[in-house]
Amino acid sequence: MRLSKKFLSDYLDVSGLSFNELAEKMILIGNEYDSVEKLSSATNCVVGYVEEIKEHPDSDHLHVCQVKINDNEITQIVCGAPNVDKGQKVIVALPGAILPGNFEIKKGVIRGEESNGMICSLGELGIDSKYLSEEDKNGIHALENDAPIGIDAISYLGYDDEVIDFELTSNRSDLLSIIGMAYEVNSIIDSKVEIKEDIISREVEDINDYLSINVNTDKCPLYIARMVKNVVIKESPLFIKNRLIASGIRPINNVVDISNYVMLEYGQPLHFFDYDKLNKVINVRMANNNEKIVTLDQIERALTEEDIVICNDKEAICLAGVMGGLNSEVDNNTVNVAIEAAIFDSFNVRKTSNNILRSEASNRFEKGIDYKRTYMAINRAVYLLEKYADALVIKGQLVHNKIEYKEKIVEVTLDKINSVLGLNLTVEEVISALSKLTLEATYNNDKFTINIPSRRLDLNIKEDIIEEVGRIHGINNIIGKLPTTEAIPGSYEEEYYREKQIRKRLSSLGLTQVKTYTLTNQNNINQFNLNKVDAIILQSPMSEDRKYLRTTLIPSLLEVMNYNIARKNNDIFIYESSNIYYYDSEKNVKTKRLISGLINGVYTTNSWKNEKVIGDFYVLKGIVENILNYLGLTDRYDFVINELPSELHPYQSANIIIDREQVGIIGKVHPKLTKGNVYVFELDLDKILNIKVRNIKNKEINKYPSISKDVAFILDKDVLAGDVIKLIKKTAGRMLTNIGVFDIYTGENIDSNRKSVAFNLVFSDNTKTLTDVEVMNYFDKIIEEVKAKFNAELRDK
Amino acid sequence: MVINEQIIKIKEEMISDINLVNDINGVNDIKVKYMGKKGLITDLMKMMGELSPEQKKDFGKSINELKEYFNSNVLIIEERLKEEGINRKLNNEKIDITLPATQIRVGGVHPIVKIVDELEELFVSMGYSVVSGPEVESDLYNFEMLNLPKEHPARDSQDSFYITNDTLLRTQTSAVQVRSMLANQEKKPFKIICPGNTYRRDSDDATHSHQFMQMEGLVVQENVSLADLKGTLEVFVKRFFGEERVIRFRPSFFPFTEPSYEVDVSCFKCGGVGCPLCKNTGWIEILGSGMVHPNVLNACGFDSNKYVGFAFGIGIERVAMLKYGINDIRDFYTNDLRFLSNYDRMEGGNK
Missing domain, CATH: 3.30.56.10 (Phenylalanyl-tRNA Synthetase; Chain B, domain 1)
Incomplete structure (x- = not known):
């Protein structure tokens, strides 16, 4: 809402009030503003009179004008405007004038001819071209013949106005009017709002002989119609034009301008119909589905049952509250005008305007109208039409009023x-x-x-x-304090807290947290979609790229990796925890909390010592195991090769299983998706955070010495070390306190389809010192078992 | 006095030997030569048996003196040699401490999560519980029960991503207000914060993001006022933007609070005198807040004649951008590792 100081002063004495100061004070009572501007910031411009004009001797379009700028002074100005003419009153920017855009006027010589100023167009004074007539857009502005020579042109034109552009909150429908603004400003300056009574000087005949109204919908609780005859369509007086311009509305002609002017004053949108296109009747009803209307902008609109329309005896002539129809438009041939002031249902206007067009009118209907203003506004419009459009006012008004107003x-x-x-x-x-x-x-x-x-x-x-x-x-002198409540301990939801701890752990393991968008494209929702879930699609997405809710985090991590590699940020070790969403088989929305990581490049390095650990499957496995151990799941998880997503390397990937339930995946990204050695994991946080884990209890340190034994088996290449370890553990029982692999060998002395795997076994007993004999018992048994179950031989024998 | 002469002779030899020793082997050699089982001093001792008690006494004394002389001198040499040995070893182990360090990989926390973590710690310390709610939310909780019926004009400012006519990606964490109140039907006073992702149908540019994080705060009890809200927000603002900061309430409108206030913080760049950051106003808009609207309380089963509440919503990205001087909100979501690593350290503190 743009507030003009001159417009405001019709209702409130604001003389002596700085608009800049006012704007700051309005902020403190909740009315933010975008800008405070002068309607024209031009200085040192006067009314001049073109006494003489001749062609510039050295130019085909410049004119050399002798311009009277006060009673005693005639000065020479070179002017390029095509429409400058002898005998015109014009706007002269004198040397020293500053025009908008910080353009300073200086004395000068233009192609050999002295020029002491500039004859201005309205655009040069800072009036936006969208408000100007064609004539004013293309040339200088000619003033009225009676404009007094030498006086300040800006104030003569009424451009010595200031405008605050407010950004109002949506609840203050009352401030979408100058009168409403006057009440609000009055709360700061403590003056008095005065609304003068408009007395129509002459009313003739009876509206009932001209028009009838029928309202056939409850979406129009108030409809008032009046009529005027014999209007003279012409330009509006300057003050009306200026106030419309200051308020951001383009002046058109006196009749149309009056409807806008009254809307600005009262906040009540009006509609003027060309009476002769009505056939004496106004019907208000809901549109039929697919009913058509051509609106003022010459576009045919298809309507729905939720649009309210105004009709004549045959067809829709206006989209209520939003835009008039072309078939009832007031144009230069209009003589008789029917005036509508109504209240339409805000929900319906909102729907219609969402589909068709937002306008100053629809904005006000959506936010709500004070019914008292409806009556005041229509009277005001009639008054102004009589005064500025020479209208003959028809007596009486037609009213449909179903408003039950309660004080x-x-x-x-x-x-x-x-x-x-x-x-x-x-x-x-x-x-x-x-x-x-x-x-x-x-x-x-x-x-x-x-x-x-x-x-x-x-x-x-x-x-x-x-x-x-x-x-x-004012509330800014309140002394802040903290709420006094019965003390409640602060807390986190347990899973949320545990996730935070996992995040810290991942950071300490070298992974950097990233944050990516939930919304993604079709390609990404199909990739790594482990459970082939049904992705959720938005009703009206902004773009193909942000159309679906993601079903996995891995594609987002790959995008982050590619973004960084393109910028030469090598060595990517990242993770993200976030929700994913999908439909279950009954189309219910399901949520899952995931944590995913991606590694690519060097994990740790010392370049001059030529030492480095490259992030590979085993580094990532170590990270994942560390997290699972941290959660207290030691010895309960397993890495198992069975059905894997096709986006993973078939021989460098595994499912992560806890207590027989799949909780995630780990593996190398398939070369069809990325060139580099990229490894990813994804864990279902909902699952792993809900596994029952015992609390920490002290374990006595074993004070008896342990015995360490090494053994190397020659095994078929396909035999998994993990399976051998499982068997060894099972066979050895509780005396085996640790087992590791310390060598893998293929090549000389080993069959090409076999490999040697060397294990280190540590035995101990926390009740006594183990003897070698006891250990050898276990050890031999282990060797026999492995030999038998895995077709193994001992390497060293 | 043959024996005495022998002692003198041995001593002379001993002095010469000791002077010649220059390594640990030499020390061992002379230890054997003098003190070993067949050593010179040991031999002397064996001669004792042949002497009269009188002589024994003198002789014993001399031998002891000789032994002592030997031991103390050899010990000194031994220690000197050991130290020389260690020094030699240390000297050989000299390294160039200016060579680059081993690169030990450590990860970091995303800057907006860092802000959330800090906020959570702050509010938990004031007795708030951290709660979460779904991002795919019903229209009922996201709008209607927050006093935003369908077609409410205030819905304009937050064009939403709808999934069906009744579900959408939540536009605000305020939806959790409703869930928390409904879940608390024994009507105990409560204080919660809810950080989380929110979504609006904005095109992404330097200052808009279709996805962003908010943190909602809500306190409901039988007596709480704007002064409590102000005091609470002052704690937050001072912690995040400095002890000297002050805040002001600017009346505003949110459908779910009444009265509603935008909260401005005195500009932390210029201190309030006016600069480009605060657009010469001295104030920076930081969050929205207010007293919970009675319609919201009533809809959630809290009698608005008995209970009051305050609520506030902090835009995490906005706080992070202001705090760190970040100009483009998209930086948070492109995850350039150079950008992220800048935030992987402790704050400097207020010293």
Whole structure:
């Protein structure tokens, strides 16, 4: 909402008020603004008179003008405008003038001819070309013949106005009008809002002889129609044009401008019909599905049953609250005008305007209209048409009114006000704050009773009044304190807390946390979709790239990797924890919390010592195992090769299993997806955080010595070391306290389809010192078992 | 006095031997030569048996003196040689400490998660519980029960990603307000924060992101006022932007709070005198807040005549951008490792 100082001063004395200061004060009562500007910032411009004009001797388009700039002075100005002419009153920017854009006018010589200033167009004064007539867009502006020579042209034109562009909150429909703004500004300056009565000088005949209205929908609770005849279509007076321009509306002609002018004043949108296109009737109804109307912008619109339309005897002539129809438009041939002032259902207008067009009118209908203003506005429009369009006013008005207005009375106690605001206001202070807003309040029996005026649609409950009191009294001297409550310990949800600990652990293991978008493209939801879940698609996505809710985090991690590699950030060790969403078989939305990691490149290195650990399957396996051990799942997980997603390397990948349940995957990304050696894991956090784990208990340190034995088996190449380890553990029982692999060998002395795997076994007993004989018993048994079950031989014998 | 002469002779020889010793082997050799089983001093001792008690006494004394002389001198040499040996070894182990270190990989926390972590710690210390809620949320919880009926004009400002007509990606963590109140039907006073992802149908640019993080705060009890809200937010603002910061409430409108306030913090760049960061106003808008709207309380089963509450919503990216001077919100989601690694350290503190 753009607020013009001149427009405002019709209703409130704001002389002597700095608009910059006002804007700052309005912020503190909740009205933010974008800018404070002068309508024209041009300085040192006067009204001049073109006495003489001749062609520039050295140019085919410049004119050399002798311009009278005051009673005593004629000066020479070179002007390039095609429409400059002898006998015109013009706007002259004198040397020293500053035009918008910080353009300074200086004396000069143009192709040999002296030029002492500039004859200006309105555009050069800073008026946006969208507000200008074709003539004004293409040349200088000719003033009225009676403009006094030498006076300040900016004030003569009425451009000495200031405008605050407010960004209002959506509840303050009342501020979408100059009158509403006057009440609001009055709360700061404490003056008085005055609305003058408009007295129509002459009314003739009877509207009932001209028009009837039928409202056949409950979506139009109030419809008022009036009529004027014999309008003279012409340009609006300057003040109307200027105020429209200041308010951001393009002047068109006096009749159209009056409808906009009144809307700006009262916040009530009006619609003017060319009466002769109505066939004496106005019908208001809901549109039929697929009914068509050509709107003022010459576009044919297909309607739905939720659009409200205004019709003549045959067809729709206006899309109610949004835009008029071409078939009833007021144009230069219009003589008789029917005027509509109505209230349409805000939900329906919103729907229609969402589909078709947002306009100044629809914006106001959506936010709500004060029905009292509807009556005032239509009277105002008729008054202005009589005055500025020479209209003959027809007596009477047609009214359809189904509004059941109840006086809004709100009661609130002083205690409640103070306890919410944390202040210690007195009765007088509350009354004073409210009266600044022109809200009448009385105080009886320990409570305030406030009679809410109809213009304040936003005030309904006591909390609204508390807010108004705080807003106007000011709340920034409240002393902050902390809530006094019965002490409650702060806490985290358990799973959330555990996830935080996992994140810390992953960081200490060298992985950097990343954060990527939930929304992704079709390609990404199909990749690594482990359980082939049904992805969720948005109803109206912004782009193909952000259309689906992701079903896995790995593609996002690959994107981060590619982004970094493209920027030469090598060695990528990253992870992310996030939710994924999908439909289950019954189309219910399901959520899963995942944590995924990706590694590629050098894990640790010392380059000059030529030592490095490259991130490979075993590094990532170590990271994952570390996390699982950290969660207390030691000895309960397993890496198992069975069905794997096709995006993983078939021979360098595994499923992660805990207590027989799949909880994730780990492996190398398939070369069809990426060139490098990239390894990823994904763990289902919901699952792993819900596994029952015993709490930590002390374990006595074994004080008896341990005995270490090495053994190397020659095995078929396909035999998995993990399976051998499992068998050894099972055979050895509790005496075996540790087992490791210390060598893998293929080549000389080993069959080409065999390999040697060397194990280190540590035995101990926490009740006594083991003897070698005892250990050898176990050891021999182990050797026999492995030989038998895996077709193994001992390497060293 | 043959024996005495022998002692003198041995001593002379001993002095000469000791002077010649220059390594640990030499030390061992002379130890054997003098003190070994067949050593010179041992031999002398064997001669004792042949002497009269009188002589024994003198002789014993001389031998002891000789032994002592030997031991103390050899010990000194031994120690000197050991130290020389260690020094030689150390000298051989000299390294260039200016060579680059071994690169030990450590990961880091994403900067916006770092902010969330810090906020959580702060609010947990004030007795808040951290709760989470679903990102795919029902229209009912995201809008309707927050006093935003369908077609409410305030829904304009947060164009949403709908999945069906009744479900959407939540546009605000305020949805958790509703869930928390509904879950707390014994109506105990409660204080919660809810950090999480939120989504709005904005095109991504330097200051807009279709996905961003919010942290909702909510306190509901029988008596709580704007002063409590202010005090709580002051704790947050001072912790995050410096002890000298002050805040101001600017009346505003949110459907789920009444009264509603935008909260501005005094500019931490210029201190409030005006600079480009605060657009010469001295204030920077930091979050939205207010007293919970009675319609919201009532819809969630809390009698608004009895209970009051305050709520606030902090935009995490905004706080991070202001705190660290980040100009492009997309930096958080492109995850350039150079950007991320900059945040992998402790704050400098207020010293």
